[in-house]
Amino acid sequence: MEATSFIERAFSELSLKKNKRLWLSSDETRLEDRIRLLASFPICQFEEVFASNLDGKNPKLASHLLDKANLAFAQGDNDTSLKLLNQSLQFAGDSEIGQIYFSRAALWSSLGQDQFVLADLAQALERIENGSEQYLKALEKRAQAHVHLQETEKANAAIEEAQAILVQIRTRLKKNVASGYEKRLQKLLKSNTRDQPLKTPPEALIPSLESSNPLIPSFSSNVQVQFEASRGRYCVAAGDIACGDLIAKDSSYCSILDYSKVREFCWHCFKRLKYALPCKSCTIVLFCSDICQTSSQSSHRVECGLLGSLYRANFGAWILAFKAIIKNPFEVVSSLIESSENQKANANSKLSDDSPFISKDLRSFDKLVGHDSADSGTTTTSKLVKGEGDQTQQAAGLMMEALVTLFLLRCLEHQGYFPPETPPLSSESPSAAFAFARKLNHFMRIAYFNTHEVTTTDKNDNVSPVTRIGRGIYPTLALINHSCFPNYRRICINNVTLGIAIRPIKRGDEIADTYCPTFASVDKEARDLALEKYRFACNCSACSNNWPQFAHLNNNSDAVTKAKQHLSKSEEKLLNQMRKTRQYNHHAIQTLQKYITFLAEGTQPCKELVTSENELYNCFVRKYAGEYT
Ligand SMILES: [Zn+2]
Ligand SMILES: [Zn+2]
Ligand SMILES: [Zn+2]
Structure with a gap:
């Protein structure tokens, strides 16, 4: 009997029993077969995902938030007002967003943040009707901000522009209103004399x-x-x-914020946001500046509108494969595919001696270990295919991987990533059409094995100053x-x-x-459990010598005494003081480094070494977070 419905086909055609070869080999031809099979199901067009547009703007909500923000501002609650304005901006459509930027500029002005006033007014002026009174108001505020920042030339130009608009629209204004503008602009002009731009404090180098x-x-x-x-x-x-x-x-090479952090950090540079510029089309992404927004433009275009779905799908590190693709125009990935199809390079080979390994280069990224075939890799023991239980697990993993590859590919198709004449991938597509899917899958495996956490430093947390904010390769x-x-x-x-x-x-x-x-x-x-995904058995000194955990490490007072003999009295005092107060300075860090150097001489680490290394790490984290005292 022929299976017809999705559920019937899913059970009969996807089953491990019927299609054993399909789900038990991780190699590339099987991958193509897997994707081919999945693509034959209409549900794998994922139409409902692309129809939903859940990340779209919501002007009604935006204007509601704006009202609440203005109320909070009037009541002197600047923090709440700022929060509401930020949210309002994220949901605003084209018609109301100019007004919201204008309101936020007023808030920045009362917070004394003139740089942000200027940034918001630049956004507002692009959208407010030229020749309206609000336009004039915005120009006046811009002139004020330049004067505050002692940017004399810019201030002069801004005042002149405001005066010109005033002349243009004067007849439409009430007399006293017009003369009010006139007087204030003249006063600004008079106060605009110093030419010493204020110095902004340097960022931590x-x-x-x-x-x-x-x-x-x-x-x-x-x-x-x-x-x-x-x-x-x-x-x-x-x-x-x-x-x-x-x-x-x-x-x-590519990175992505965790969903819980998208409101706090710049989508592009991962800086903590003081000033936030929302994406013009979706409600997920914020930038710290228009420089970051512009730099993100070509890649964000491909993910914009889908991020909510991608986050909800919870692909883990695999999402970075998508990020790696959209970072490049189609032609670049396509030429990489051509050259790798030609030479089928083993991803785990020697790094070529003549071409440097450059982190920002797609070709270097492509050389990272992906364990694409069962026999490659840095493995000492391959965990692939061991007993029926493992097989079932691997089959499920491979099916998931093929499904995600197809979904990400559909996302690229939907967002117009491919050249316009490219037909969507189907179960009937020629084998060559699967080359892109294979590369995407290769990137997913690279992401799976090579992803690191991206963290931020919480300056106020003495004990564990580091918090995860995303992942990156x-x-x-x-x-x-x-x-x-x-x-x-x-x-x-x-x-x-x-x-x-x-x-x-x-x-x-x-x-x-x-x-x-x-x-x-x-x-x-x-540890073995955590390392299982990397497919190797660890034989580091700790593993092969069965070192105990911290609580059972010896105190090795000999090593400590010896190491301390190398420190002067004042250095030892400095070290003790640092431990007590958790205040670090350059000299204390140097002393700690010296201490560790002697402590580390023993064969098995003692408690003191482990503690000191953690201390040194915390020192560096805080030093580079600008907390160096
Ligand atoms: Zn940024
Ligand atoms: Zn967007
Ligand atoms: Zn180990």
Whole structure:
């Protein structure tokens, strides 16, 4: 009997029993078959998702919020007013948004934030009718802000423009109103004499690498990537690295904020928002400036309107594959596909010696480990296909992966990412038409294995100053392998991540990150469970020597006494003081680095070393968050 309904077909054609080969091999031809099968179901057009437009604007809500904001402003509650205005802006359509920017400019003005006044007035003036009284009002406020900022030339130009408009519309204004404008503008002109632009305080400087590895510029010249067929790529110290050395500075290739953070951080640069500029079309995304908005334009165009659905679908790291694609125009991805179809490069090969590994380069990103076929990878033990239980699990995983690939592809089709003549992918499409889906799937696997957390620093939290705000792929940092006792730590500053040696690393030693909680914080079983997704059995020193967790580590008072012998009395005092007050300064950090250097000499870490390394990490986090005292 022929199965007809979706549910009948789903059960008969997707079943592991009937289609065993389809769901048990992760290789590419099977992937194509899987997507082909799924594409034959009409439900996989996902029409209801694309019809819903849940991220669209809501002018009614916007004007309601504006009323409430104005009320709060009148009552002197600036914080509430600002919150409501921000929300109102997100929901506003073209016709009311000028008015809301105008209101927010007034609020910024009473908060003394003249830069933000100017930014909002620029938005308002684009939308308010030229020649209306409100237009004149906006020009007057703009002139005021320039005068406050002591930007004499700009202020003069702004005053002149306001005066010209006043002449134009004077007959339409009441006499006393017109002369009011005239007097105020003249007064502004008189007060506009100083020409010393106010200095804005400098932002915390992100440090740079002293010298970088010419082949992998996001690494310092002290870091080298090596290759062994049995274990894949790994990073080693090319020279002795001191505790506290900056060994990497990497930018994410692609990243995305967690949904819970989209209201607080810039969609493009991940800076905490003081000033927020909403996307003109959707209600999800905010930018810190029109520079960030413009930089995001070409990629955000493809995701705009779908983000609500993408967030609700909860794809985890896979969403970054979509971000990696839309960062590039179709032609760029397409030419990558052509060249990789030609050479079918093994993703886990040696990094080519002649072309540098550049984090912002799509071709470097494409070389990250994706474990695309069962036999590739840095694995010591392959977790693929072991017993019936594992098979069922893998089948479900592969089906999910194929479904998400198809969904993301449909998103790209729906948003006009492909050239206009491209037919939508169907179960009848020729094999070549699946090349894009294969690349998307490859990126999903890269995302699955190479994603790091993006964090922010909470300046007020002394104990755990770091909070997760999203996820990102830092291609160069992703080259660093795992150990349960990592010797380097990552510190995020907006969309840049620094890598810092947390203890000395001798020349030739491997540099290691940690993909799970460290040995000191959880037991071996929990670590193995967390590492399962990466498909390797960890044999770091902690694992192979069965090091106990923190509570059972020895105090190793010998090591502590020895290390302290290298410190002067005043250095020891400084260290104690820092621990008591949690106040860090440059000298204290240097002393801590020196202390760790001697503490780390033993074979098994003692409690004091683990504690001190965590302290040093916290120092660096706060130092780079601008909390350096
Ligand atoms: Zn920004
Ligand atoms: Zn948008
Ligand atoms: Zn381990």
